[in-house]
Amino acid sequence: MKTSSIVIALALALSVSAAPQGNNRQNGQQAKGGFGGFGQNGGKGTTNNNNNTKNGANGGAKGGAAAGAGAGAAAGAGAGAAAGGAAANSTASGATAANNASNATAAAGNAGQANSGDAQTSTTLDPKVIATGFANDGQDVPEAGQVASLTSTNNFINFCLTVPNLPITNGKQITTGSCNPAPMGVIPSTDNMPSSKFQVPKNGDVLKENTAFTITMAIQNMQTGFFVNAAENYFAAPQFLNGQGQIQGHSHVVVEQLTALDQTTPLDVRKFAFFKGLNAAAQGGVLTADVTAGLPAGFYKLSSINSAANHQPVLVPIAQHGSLDDAVYVSFDFH
Numbered sequence: 001m002k003t004s005s006i007v008i009a010l011a012l013a014l015s016v017s018a019a020p021q022g023n024n025r026q027n028g029q030q031a032k033g034g035f036g037g038f039g040q041n042g043g044k045g046t047t048n049n050n051n052n053t054k055n056g057a058n059g060g061a062k063g064g065a066a067a068g069a070g071a072g073a074a075a076g077a078g079a080g081a082a083a084g085g086a087a088a089n090s091t092a093s094g095a096t097a098a099n100n101a102s103n104a105t106a107a108a109g110n111a112g113q114a115n116s117g118d119a120q121t122s123t124t125l126d127p128k129v130i131a132t133g134f135a136n137d138g139q140d141v142p143e144a145g146q147v148a149s150l151t152s153t154n155n156f157i158n159f160c161l162t163v164p165n166l167p168i169t170n171g172k173q174i175t176t177g178s179c180n181p182a183p184m185g186v187i188p189s190t191d192n193m194p195s196s197k198f199q200v201p202k203n204g205d206v207l208k209e210n211t212a213f214t215i216t217m218a219i220q221n222m223q224t225g226f227f228v229n230a231a232e233n234y235f236a237a238p239q240f241l242n243g244q245g246q247i248q249g250h251s252h253v254v255v256e257q258l259t260a261l262d263q264t265t266p267l268d269v270r271k272f273a274f275f276k277g278l279n280a281a282a283q284g285g286v287l288t289a290d291v292t293a294g295l296p297a298g299f300y301k302l303s304s305i306n307s308a309a310n311h312q313p314v315l316v317p318i319a320q321h322g323s324l325d326d327a328v329y330v331s332f333d334f335h
Contacts (some may be wrong), residue, residue, distance in 0.1 A: 004213055016274065018164045032055075034063075042081065050232040053261065082275075088124035093166075094233045101322075103335055104191070122277075125155060125157055129155070130153070130154065130155055131155055134151060134156070135151050136149070136151065137149045137151050142165055154236065156313070160180075160181050163179050165235050167179070168180070168181065168238070169181075169182075169235055171232050171234055171235070172232075172234060173230065173234050182235060182238060182310075183238045184238060184315055185308070185315070186238065186239055187315055187316065187317045188241055188245055188316060189245055190316075191221075191245075191306050192221050192241075192244075192245045192247070193307050193316045193321055193324065194220065194221045194222035194247060194316075194324055195219070195220055195322065195323070195324055195326075196217050196218065196251065196304045196325060196326045198217050198302060198304070198326050198328050199216040199217060199218055200213070200214065200216045201215070201328070202328060203328040203329055204330070205330045205331075206332075207295075207330060207331070207332050207333075208332065209294060209295065209297040209298075209332040209333060210293070210294040210295070210296060212290070212291060212294055213291055213294060214291070215288065215289040215290075215302065216286055216288050216306070217251070217253065217285070217288075219251060219282055219286070219306070220285060221246055221279075222246055222248075222249060222251075222306065222314070223244075223246045223247070224249065224251060224278070224281050224287060225279070225281030226249050226250055226308075227247040227250040227277065227279030228311070230277070233310055235310055236310055237308075237309070238310075239309075240308070240309070248308070248309055249306065249308040249309050249314060250277065251278045251304055252276065252277050252304065252307065253276050253278065253289050253303070253304055253305075254272050254274070254275045254302075255272060255291075255300050256271070256272045256300065256301045257298055257300055257304070258298070258299040258301055258320050258329070259299070260299055261299050261329050261331065263299075267301070276289040294332070295332045297333055298331070298332055299329070299330075299333050300329070300330050301327060301328075301329055302329075302330060303325060303326070304325040304326055304327070305325060306325055
């Protein structure tokens with residue numbers, strides 16, 4: 001009788017404890033779905049594990065002393081599942097943290113390369129090239145009629161932001177105006193300031209109308225033959241020098257019509273009778289331009305425009321100097 005009572009009690013305890021353990025297995029599978037990398041079920045593992053613990057406690061209350069032992073086993077199983085879920089969460093969090101750290105390291109590396117790499121591709125201003133004199137407006141030594149200079153402590157690198165209504169020049173010839181961020185570049189010594197002089201025609205010459213002729217111009221202290229694409233690279237790079245310290249560039253000739261040789265009113269520079277860019281290197285220090293159709297009868301001014309490679313006017317180191325260009329006045333008449 002005593003033996004059969006013990007057997008019945010044990011059977012009852014085992015049946016009670018079996019229910020929460022089965023629930024634990026099911027809930028453990030649900031929890032695993034959350035850690036599988038999809039994330040949407042991750043929160044279920046905690047809820048289910050809490051339910052498992054409650055079920056284990058309820059089983060212990062119903063089963064008496066023997067059932068309590070079974071409930072303890074069930075609670076242990078539930079706790080194991082919770083611990084497994086926590087470990088999986090910890091592993092996933094660790095992987096995410098490691099990935100974020102890796103990304104941060106890569107970003108830092110890229111930033112480091114940008115700042116410590118080639119100075120000519122970096123978007124950071126190197127302190128070694130900051131012109132401290134740009135911060136002075138020049139009025140420490142005032143002079144009649146002198147105005148204060150614009151000032152900057154960062155080489156005017158963002159100057160074009162002060163004129164937001166204008167586009168960046170960007171290598172184009174923009175007829176409505178623009179802002180150009182390119183530096184002025186390398187300035188030659190006074191010994192290498194260029195100059196030019198027309199040989200044909202000479203000042204005061206009279207030529208035959210509508211007859212072909214060749215303009216010849218002597219030039220010195222400049223290495224000619226450097227002529228970039230004017231449609232895509234206009235003012236798009238600084239002035240630069242050759243190994244002898246001379247500006248590398250080219251020249252132009254332009255002929256403008258006058259009303260008379262003694263005209264005193266300024267010309268409209270948008271209008272000209274002839275224009276030619278001289279992109280070839282000078283031969284024996286002389287540049288040439290063929291005016292194949294000649295020019296109609298009248299009075300004309302012939303000028304040179306000496307330029308750096310990107311078509312900007314040549315820059316020299318001092319303010320007081322002779323003209324870097326030449327001009328002559330000629331007539332075309334019947335012969």
